[in-house]
Amino acid sequence: MRESSRPESSRREYHVDLHIHSVLSACAEVEMLPPLIVEEALHKGLHVIAVTDHNATGNVAAMMEAAAGTGLAVLPGMELLTQEEVDVLCIFDTPQQAQAWQAQVDGWLLPLDNDAEHFGPQFLVDAAGDFVGEDTRMRKAPAKIGIEEATRAVHALGGLVIPAHVERDVYGLLYVLGFWPPDLDADAAEVSHNMRPSQAYAQYLSLKNIPIISNSDAHFLDWIGHTRTVFRLAEAPSVASLRAALRQGAGQGFYVP
Amino acid sequence: MQINEIVQKLGLTVLVGGDLAAEVTGGYVADLLSCVIAGAKPHDLWVTLQTHVNIVAVASLKEVAGIVVAEDAVVPAVTLEKAEQQGMVMLSSPLPVYETVKQLVALGL
Numbered sequence: 001m002r003e004s005s006r007p008e009s010s011r012r013e014y015h016v017d018l019h020i021h022s023v024l025s026a027c028a029e030v031e032m033l034p035p036l037i038v039e040e041a042l043h044k045g046l047h048v049i050a051v052t053d054h055n056a057t058g059n060v061a062a063m064m065e066a067a068a069g070t071g072l073a074v075l076p077g078m079e080l081l082t083q084e085e086v087d088v089l090c091i092f093d094t095p096q097q098a099q100a101w102q103a104q105v106d107g108w109l110l111p112l113d114n115d116a117e118h119f120g121p122q123f124l125v126d127a128a129g130d131f132v133g134e135d136t137r138m139r140k141a142p143a144k145i146g147i148e149e150a151t152r153a154v155h156a157l158g159g160l161v162i163p164a165h166v167e168r169d170v171y172g173l174l175y176v177l178g179f180w181p182p183d184l185d186a187d188a189a190e191v192s193h194n195m196r197p198s199q200a201y202a203q204y205l206s207l208k209n210i211p212i213i214s215n216s217d218a219h220f221l222d223w224i225g226h227t228r229t230v231f232r233l234a235e236a237p238s239v240a241s242l243r244a245a246l247r248q249g250a251g252q253g254f255y256v257p
Numbered sequence: 258m259q260i261n262e263i264v265q266k267l268g269l270t271v272l273v274g275g276d277l278a279a280e281v282t283g284g285y286v287a288d289l290l291s292c293v294i295a296g297a298k299p300h301d302l303w304v305t306l307q308t309h310v311n312i313v314a315v316a317s318l319k320e321v322a323g324i325v326v327a328e329d330a331v332v333p334a335v336t337l338e339k340a341e342q343q344g345m346v347m348l349s350s351p352l353p354v355y356e357t358v359k360q361l362v363a364l365g366l
Contacts, residue, residue, distance in 0.1 A: 084309045085288075146309065146333060177311045178290030183335075 011232045016242075017041065017225050018050040018077065018091055019164060019190065019215035022063065025053040025079075026120035026140060029220040033129030034059065034066035036221055042072055044225030048237040050077040050091050055105055055139040057098040058124045064095065065127035073237045079164060080105060081142045082150055087164040087171040089190065089215075090154045093239050097157050104153060108145045112138035147173075151185055160239050161185075165192035165217060166207075167200060179206035188213050188246050193227040197256050211246040214256045229256050258366065260323050260346055263302065267360050269325065272332060273340040273347040281322045284366055286354060290315045297321055302366070304350075304357050308332045313339040322346065327354040 020037060021028040041049050051063040051074060060076035067074040076098035077091040092098045113136050114122055122135040145153075151161045163173040166180075166189045173180065173189070180189070188211040191200050197212035213229040231254045235241045245253030261277045263269065271277070282300040287293050288307040297303055299320040305312065308330050316324050323346030326332055332347065340347045350357045 084307065148310075148335075175291045176289055176307075177309055178294050178315050179311065181309070181311055183310070 011234050014047040014231045014233055014237055015045055015225070015228050016048040016231050016237070017044075017046050017215050017218070017228045018048075018075070018162065018213070019052050019079070019089055019217045020049050020224055021079075021217075021219050022051050022053055022059045023121075023123040023125060024056050024059045024135060024139075025219070026114065026116070026122050027054070027219055028120075030123075031221050032219070033125055034063045034127050035129050037063065037224065038067045038070055038072055038074075040221045040224045042070060046072065046225045046228065048073045048075065048231070049224075050075040050089070052077040052079040052089050052091075053139070054079050055081060055109060055141075055143060056122065056135060056137075057095075057102045058135050060098050061095045062125055062127045062132075066129075075237070075239070078102070078105070080145075080150060081140070081171060082147045083108075083142050083144050084147055084176055085142050085171055086147050086173045086176050088147060088150060088173075088186075089160070089162040089164050090150075091160040091162065091239060091242075093158065097159060101154065101157055101159065105143050105145075106137070108143035110138060110141050110144075112141065114138045114140075147177075148181065148184055155185070158239060160187045160243060162188045162190050162213070164190045164215075166190060167195050167204070168192050174204055174206075179204070180210060182206075187211070187243055190215055192217060197250065211250060211254070212256070213246075213254060227256075229254055258364065260302070260348075263361070263364065263366075264348060266364060267350065267357075270349040271346075272326070272349050273337055273345065275323070275340070275344045275346040277346060279322045279346065281366065284358065284361055285321070286358060293319065302361065304354055304361070306330050306354065308336055310336045310339050312336065313343050313345050316345050317343045323348055325350055325357060327352060327357045
């Protein structure tokens with residue numbers, strides 16, 4: 001790969017947490033507001049985060065605006081629940097890409113309203129964390145899209161695809177689908193804080209050759225950055241530079257501290 | 258009981274043929290493939306709503322007699338192709354899982 005021929009010294013280590021929920025996720029705490037998330041991420045020594053709400057991207061622009069000028073890079077994302085009931089992180093560079101993805105996902109969601117009393121409210125907020133509105137669509141239910149097809153669609157938009165907490169017994173790929181599908185062209189697998197990548201490789205043979213990262217999956221502030229991945233990037237953080245690091249493999253392009 | 262007999266008595270749609278004379282000795286129901294890997298037995302008829310292509314590999318691994326996809330769930334072409342390749346019987350029922358299983362029980366399975 002081109003990057004591997006660059007001298008080590010031209011690369012910088014970035015502490016990255018690509019799985020953080022905002023108040024748009026019904027299950028997130030009400031403290032998950034853009035300015036507080038940004039402050040907490042910086043406090044935890046993170047350089048790059050992604051905001052990944054369940055089947056939703058309505059707060060990504062506010063998150064990016066809240067981080068502007070702070071030195072923290074925010075990538076717009078989503079945690080998609082596929083029709084197989086597998087959670088998949090979809091990570092983009094721009095809010096426009098995230099919006100285009102949202103339009104596709106909305107077409108695959110059941111036409112149901114969110115029951116805020118039972119599932120929790122889905123708040124849309126601005127960069128200051130002030131209430132803008134409520135997303136009334138049911139976003140916890142799976143989208144009618146298979147994981148391979150979703151992967152192709154995210155890639156077509158220029159995004160990264162990372163099945164989330166693959167070893168977990170709720171919406172984890174390995175639990176739901178039994179093993180990593182041979183034809184799944186995702187960019188990496190995420191394990192939860194309960195499992196080290198080395199354990200995952202030892203326990204799940206189908207993960208062989210799949211880059212494994214770890215993120216916090218924070219639903220409350222204190223958890224942000226609890227689990228993270230350190231990326232060695234040759235260029236500014238972006239989908240392209242993260243993908244290049246993932247392709248260099250564990251120990252070279254990235255590691256889970 | 259042969260799969261053939263079950264297909265006829267329940268009016269199931271045969272999505273992918275294979276060994277329709279195979280003997281069915283029990284049943285299994287789950288959509289989580291890790292559960293199926295742990296729990297299904299050879300010659301079971303497996304009733305599910307899961308249609309991802311991985312179901313074929315899991316069914317072959319466990320040597321189940323066939324897969325019944327309930328509630329007319331749409332089965333992707335890639336799953337059907339895999340079932341053809343593996344010779345795995347795939348059936349479809351318009352009824353929900355519960356109703357499908359009730360009928361299987363009524364047949365004496």
